[in-house]
Amino acid sequence: MNVVSLLPVFMIGLLGSVHCVGMCGGIVSAFSFSATSRRTIPIKVVNNATNSSRPSRGNLPTVLAYNAGRIASYATAGAIAGGVLQGARTLTGIAVFQVEAYWFVNLLLVALGLYLTGIWQGLNQLERVGGMLWRYIQPFTRFLLPINSIPKSMALGVLWGWLPCGMVYSMLLTAMLSGTAVSGAAVMVAFGLGTLPTLITMGMLGTRLKSWMQRRAVRVISGLVIVIFGVLGLLRASHGLPGSWMDAVCITPMSVQTTP
Template sequence: MSNLSADLIAALLIGLIGSSHCVVMCGGIAAALQLAMPTLSSRRKLQQQLLLSLGRLTTYGVFGALVGYFGVSAMQLAGTSLIWLRLLAGILLLMMALYISRLWFGLLHLERLGQNLWRNVQPLANRLLPLDSFAKAYGYGLCWGALPCGLVYSTLGWSLASGSAASGALLMLAFGLGTVPAILFTGSAANKLIKLKNMPIFRYGTAVLLAIYAGYTIWLAVCRLVF
């Protein structure tokens, strides 16, 4: 399996397991947006929710591409080996594994960094309410992608170390796809999903797999730097 394929699987798992935090942080927004939709059929509401998620993933992908391009360009301008980026990727992946296992919550402090961005974006998002068209739903999703989230910012840092704009975008899209089920489900369905992901064997098992992959990534980077 290539490094990129393994990275994408890891990003998907991080989004899926870490989205318990998304339910707490974004689930209220998702529920409120249901009320912001005019009286629509269940099918139409689902379409609107999917477009919201599509807009959010679009923002993630654009951010991932930008930081991925910036990362590789900065390393090339500095004349520094790209292996340092893989080392950074491994360290960030290890941090996310610790977060998922709930042994360390340092990532939550990163959310403060995006507060100013969200204050500027939120008024624009509010102008799109009520969500009475597909265009408004997609547009609101684009704004939603700027909501401060430590896990999102950590994955963006990982995208910075991805080595290219395309890889950075794919990493963020894989992460975003992992969060979609938690956002789409509300009420009892969301509670059942949270309970499943909070089961120790499920949570710790995923964290261990991510930590092993993080260690492998760090080991390969160190070996290439040393030898």
């Protein structure tokens, strides 16, 4: 997977960050409040549990550390996912999937776009599966609160990176189909970087951005753009996967060979 083919992954992260606002918004928006208040700030987390956080340093370093930890977890998961397929291909000597993988990835993009618009919620099933792992991880977050140091903030981000999220899981499947552990990690880093602008801004502005990002119109527009990415990819697949300018807007798994 080359740099150009990672551009649509970044864009999906950027557009899909309207969903991240709901998943991570409680914790990152608390950073902005604590920057101007000396009170303990409650943070709403999964299952309506509450914790408290009060960064003792500047707002931006704390937010950056949290997101660095989160993206590190994404990269680790992507490397594992890509390595699974790489190992299977090495053991069997068979180039698995090929064009079928390309069709699957782009159908998944259409599903992700519909998920963001609220039209279809099938990816919630993936979140329920991930919830089984999160039950074991979540208790460790209480040892990092209050967030009074940069290392604590980064460690919390590392744990939060495993929060059940249908959007993240859909990108992990894309990372798996990229073909190798390195490219799988690259996919998830590109995705994580795409979510970064929104979550950093929310860490600075708090609920002011969250209320705007959670408007239905914003979610629908973002979801429909991702649907368009998927449809363009499917159209490309139906025409023999020709290499073209569409590389910049279509996800292409490493195992798929394109012709110039």
